[in-house]
Amino acid sequence: MAGISGGYWVIDWFKSEWETLVSAPATFVISALIFAFVGYLFKQILSQSKIETLEERLRLSAEKNLDFQQKLEVKSPDEAKQKIEALEARLIEFEAKMETFGPRKLSESKIVELSNSLAECRGSLISIIKDGASTDAQTLSSSFHEVFRRAGWKTESPMVLGLGNPPPSGIAISIPHPDTQTREHKLLVTAFENAGIKFDLRTDLAPYLDTKEQQPVAEILLTTAL
Numbered sequence: 001m002a003g004i005s006g007g008y009w010v011i012d013w014f015k016s017e018w019e020t021l022v023s024a025p026a027t028f029v030i031s032a033l034i035f036a037f038v039g040y041l042f043k044q045i046l047s048q049s050k051i052e053t054l055e056e057r058l059r060l061s062a063e064k065n066l067d068f069q070q071k072l073e074v075k076s077p078d079e080a081k082q083k084i085e086a087l088e089a090r091l092i093e094f095e096a097k098m099e100t101f102g103p104r105k106l107s108e109s110k111i112v113e114l115s116n117s118l119a120e121c122r123g124s125l126i127s128i129i130k131d132g133a134s135t136d137a138q139t140l141s142s143s144f145h146e147v148f149r150r151a152g153w154k155t156e157s158p159m160v161l162g163l164g165n166p167p168p169s170g171i172a173i174s175i176p177h178p179d180t181q182t183r184e185h186k187l188l189v190t191a192f193e194n195a196g197i198k199f200d201l202r203t204d205l206a207p208y209l210d211t212k213e214q215q216p217v218a219e220i221l222l223t224t225a226l
Contacts, residue, residue, distance in 0.1 A: 091109075092109065104136040104139060104140050104170065104225070105139040105140060105142070105143045106140070106143035106144070106146075106147065106197075110143075110195055110197065111143060111146055111147050111150070112150075113194075113195050114147045114151070114191055114192070114195050114197075115146075115147050115148070115150035115151040116151075117151075117187070117190070117191035117194060117195070118147070118148065118151035118153065118187065118188065118191050119150075119151045119152055120187060121151075121153070121183065121184045121187055121217075122151060122152025122153060123152060123153070123154070124153050124154070124184050124217045125153065125154040125155070125156065125214045125215065125216045125217060126148055126153050126154070126155055126156075126188075126216055126217055126218060126219075126220065127155075127156050127157075127158065127216040127218070127219045127220070128141055128144050128145060128148075128155055128156070128157050128220050128222065129157070129158050129159070129160055129219055129220065129221045129222065130157065130159050130160075130221075130222045130223075131159075131160060131161070131163055131166070131221075131222060131223035131224070132159045132160065132161045133161055133162075134170075134222070134223045134224040135224070136170060136222070136223065136224045136225070137170075137222040137223050137224070140170075140171070140222045141157065141222055144220060144222070145157065154214070156216065160221075163221075163223055166223050166224075166226065167199070167200035167202075167221060167223065168200060168225065168226045169198040169199050169200050169225055170222065170223050170224055170225030170226070171197065171198065171199040171200065171220065171221070171222060172199065172200045172201075172202055172219075172220070172221040173188065173189065173192065173199050173200070173201055173202065173218060173219070173220055173221075174202040174203075174204065174205040174218060174219040174220075174221065175188070175189070175201070175202070175203055175205050175217075175218045176203065176205045176206075176207075177203055177204070178203060181203075182217070184217040184218075185217065185218060188217065188218055189201065205218065205219060
């Protein structure tokens, strides 16, 4: 249809110039016909070229969309869940590897996990003690302060120098003897265990001698791992 409608101008031209063509020499008539025919062919070639270019662009666009859909396509909700879980596992593995470089600190996912677990006992007080000679203790202290801040706990942060019995893991949690442990103590230990954080548990925390209103539930000692 595009070719037929594109040729209307030739018919219109012949109608308007018919008398001139009839009275003109045969050579002029032939030349005019040749030029008209060549012009018509040239226009048809250009139109066809544009159509083919557009069709090629549409084809390439369709192929790209199909390729993108195939990469994202999942056959069932279970398959989608498996892919998401696989990505999450890779992220956790990557974060664990990153923790081995530079001073120790908690990843964002660990901070979120711990703070969510500890939020049940918001308002409790925890003492986060850092070894002043340890670079790891500085960064870990910041991480744990953020954990307890998000969980709604209160914190205090004394500093020590020259540990006589440093914990091999670099993290020691001191709580009272099992006979006097409370819900907060059990929640604290369970939260660390569930988060996969290595620590040394000490159950020798003696009662504080001062008479301030609120006593720390436990002490967390931070230093460099052996």
